[in-house]
Amino acid sequence: MVKHDIKDISLAKKGKLRIEWAAQEMPVLKIISDRFRREKPLKGIRVVACLHVTTETASLMETLKTGGAEIALCASNPLSTQDDVAASLVRNSGISVFAIKGEDTKTYYRHIIDALSAAPQITMDDGADVVSTLHKEGRKFLKGIIGGTEETTTGVIRLKAMAADGALEYPIIAVNDAHTKHLFDNRYGTGQSTMDGIIRSTNRLIAGSVFVVCGYGWCGRGTAMRAKGHGARIIITEVDPLKALEATMDGYEVLPIADAARIGDIFVTATGDINVISNKCFPLMKDGAILSNTGHFNVEIDIEGLRKISKARRVIRDFVEEFTLRNGKRLYLLGEGRLINLAAAEGHPSAVMDMSFANQALCAEYMVKNARKLGKEVYSVPEKIDKEIARLKLKAMGISIDTLTPEQKKYLKSWEMGT
Numbered sequence: 001m002v003k004h005d006i007k008d009i010s011l012a013k014k015g016k017l018r019i020e021w022a023a024q025e026m027p028v029l030k031i032i033s034d035r036f037r038r039e040k041p042l043k044g045i046r047v048v049a050c051l052h053v054t055t056e057t058a059s060l061m062e063t064l065k066t067g068g069a070e071i072a073l074c075a076s077n078p079l080s081t082q083d084d085v086a087a088s089l090v091r092n093s094g095i096s097v098f099a100i101k102g103e104d105t106k107t108y109y110r111h112i113i114d115a116l117s118a119a120p121q122i123t124m125d126d127g128a129d130v131v132s133t134l135h136k137e138g139r140k141f142l143k144g145i146i147g148g149t150e151e152t153t154t155g156v157i158r159l160k161a162m163a164a165d166g167a168l169e170y171p172i173i174a175v176n177d178a179h180t181k182h183l184f185d186n187r188y189g190t191g192q193s194t195m196d197g198i199i200r201s202t203n204r205l206i207a208g209s210v211f212v213v214c215g216y217g218w219c220g221r222g223t224a225m226r227a228k229g230h231g232a233r234i235i236i237t238e239v240d241p242l243k244a245l246e247a248t249m250d251g252y253e254v255l256p257i258a259d260a261a262r263i264g265d266i267f268v269t270a271t272g273d274i275n276v277i278s279n280k281c282f283p284l285m286k287d288g289a290i291l292s293n294t295g296h297f298n299v300e301i302d303i304e305g306l307r308k309i310s311k312a313r314r315v316i317r318d319f320v321e322e323f324t325l326r327n328g329k330r331l332y333l334l335g336e337g338r339l340i341n342l343a344a345a346e347g348h349p350s351a352v353m354d355m356s357f358a359n360q361a362l363c364a365e366y367m368v369k370n371a372r373k374l375g376k377e378v379y380s381v382p383e384k385i386d387k388e389i390a391r392l393k394l395k396a397m398g399i400s401i402d403t404l405t406p407e408q409k410k411y412l413k414s415w416e417m418g419t
Contacts, residue, residue, distance in 0.1 A: 003072075004090045005098045005114060007083040015058075015088030022055035022350035027396035028358040028389060029059055036067030041365045043068030046144075048120035050112060050130040051151065052080040052342055053099045056353035058088065061095050063361050072118040074111040075099035076126035076151075077296075079335060080342035109133065116141050122364055123148035125172075127296045128155035135167060147171045147367035147374065149360055153186070153217065154272040154296035159378050171374035173363045178381035180355040180389045182218050189348030189356075191222025193341035194268060194294045195230065201319040201334050201344040202290060204266070207231030212264035214257065215271035216243040219294055223268055224252060235260045237276075261285050268340075269293045269300035279305025287329040291337070298337040306333065319344040358389045 023030070036042070047069045051057045061071055073095060075081045081101040089095040096118065098111035112130055116138045123130050128150060134142055147170055150156050156176050162168040176182055199206070211232035213224045224234050224247075237257045238244040244254045260267075261281040265288075269276045272295050279302045293300045307313070312324040319335045335343030347353075362385045367374075394401065404412070411417060 002090060002094055002096045003114075004086075004096055005100070005111060006086040006090060007100045009087050009091055011084035012087040012091035015055075015082070015084030015086070016092050018082075019055045019058045019062075019085060019088055023059050025350040026056065026059050026354040026357070028354045028392045029063055029361065031392055031396075032358055032361050033063040033066050036063060036361070036365075040068040042368060044070070045122060045364075045368060046070045046118055046120050047072075047122045047124060047364065048115045048118055048130060049073045049124035050076045050115065051124060051126045052076055052347055053086050053089075053097065054080070054082050054342070054347045055085055056348070056350045056357060058085050058093070059350075060357040060360055061089060062093055063357075064364065065093065065095060067361070067365070069122075069364070070118070072096040072115040072120070073099065074115040074130075075103070075108065076129060077339055077342060078103050078105065078108045079338045080347065082346070113138065119144055121146050122367055124151070124360060124364070125149065125155050126151040128158040131155075131159060131162070131168075131172070135162070135169060142169050145170045146371040147173070149173045149175050149363045149367070150378075151175050151181075151356065151360065152296050153182070153219070156378065157272060163377050168376050168378070170376060171367070171371060172378050173367065173381055174378050175356065175359045175363055175381060178359045178386045178389075180386050180393070181359050181381075184352050185348060185356040186218035187222035187225075189222070189352040190219040190270070190294055190341065191224075191226035193345055193348050194219075194223045194270075194292075195226045197294075197319075197340035197343065197345035198266065198268070198290070198292055198334065201317070201340070202332070204290070206266070209233070209265040210235060210263050212237065212260045212267045214267065214269040214276045214300070215295075216240075216247045217270065217272075220268075220270040221250075223270055223294060224250075227266075227268075228252075232266075235264065257281060258284065264289060266290045267292065270295055271300060272296065274299045275302045275305075276300045278302045279309060282306055282309060282331060283325060283327060283329070285329065285331060288332070289329075290332045290334065292334040292340040293337050294340055296339065301333070301337045303333065303337045306331065355389055355393055358392070359385065362389070 081099040098114040211227040236247040261284040310323040
């Protein structure tokens, strides 16, 4: 059996069935997998992936292996691993997995090092923890790397900062920047799965509640959209005037966080930044307010500040921790402040991850073919790949669209014809 560190290998049978269920809604990845099986574009390429270990990720890992890759997988969040999926990948797919749901921070980083011991040629990140670990503690593995990919907004921000500082040692493709990723995964996937996580963990009625979304990027947009659909009154907090204006035009109330803190029932952070809800906000909140995060890292809510001003703490139900403040108010933190959609639910539906992971697979292939031409920078997904994924998704959904006539193509390329 391949090297691994997982919770329980006996969970493999259950994991295999769940992977099969998810794969039914991933037709684009299946098309790519069928081609990879014939062409073997990743033959002999060692891939280290740091992603949420879910049923959808399993389909991506199996596609990469079908294409000839050798894979080591670790978790990109301590609470996002689905242990039965990890077991199935090890037993049924022969893929090395180092991930256990609920692992502590020390184990989380040890698992990244375990995965890196496979000496990667391509890295696949969701949050850039593998890249940052490589550049700080695993520099001996940098020599053989030809390139990498990054899945999420937070990771792209970190990588662009590294590139700007001249610290990035190899090219990365920002999968998150693909239209077929962030317009669908971030918006529709995050919106549905965030609501799923909040409802599963609390069983609270959303209708009639004051629902505060911090950040109006694509994840915030999706979350606000779905909360509104449940009947909530939506408040948006923002620092970007353009996004604040857009939220206003979309029909939402926009307030500073200090004002929203006084009236919110449920809070969701979706910014990728630190201390968005600070310890100055907690005493202002209603008794019983619920705090959650759908950004990548557990830094958006000042959890340490909340601990310091609390006189008592207890876990009142799965993924719900009650903090009793010195003023007697009770606040409820969901999923340790980590990604609530993966901590308490199953993450994005497979139909939307189909496009995100199609980007990952095709960008890995692109990197193998083109890495030598690329500098040590962060690159966008090639438009050809982005449009091909959209075309394949529409085809799988049975949707047809128009094509330009020769006359229309000529008009769009000309300047002579006017009114």
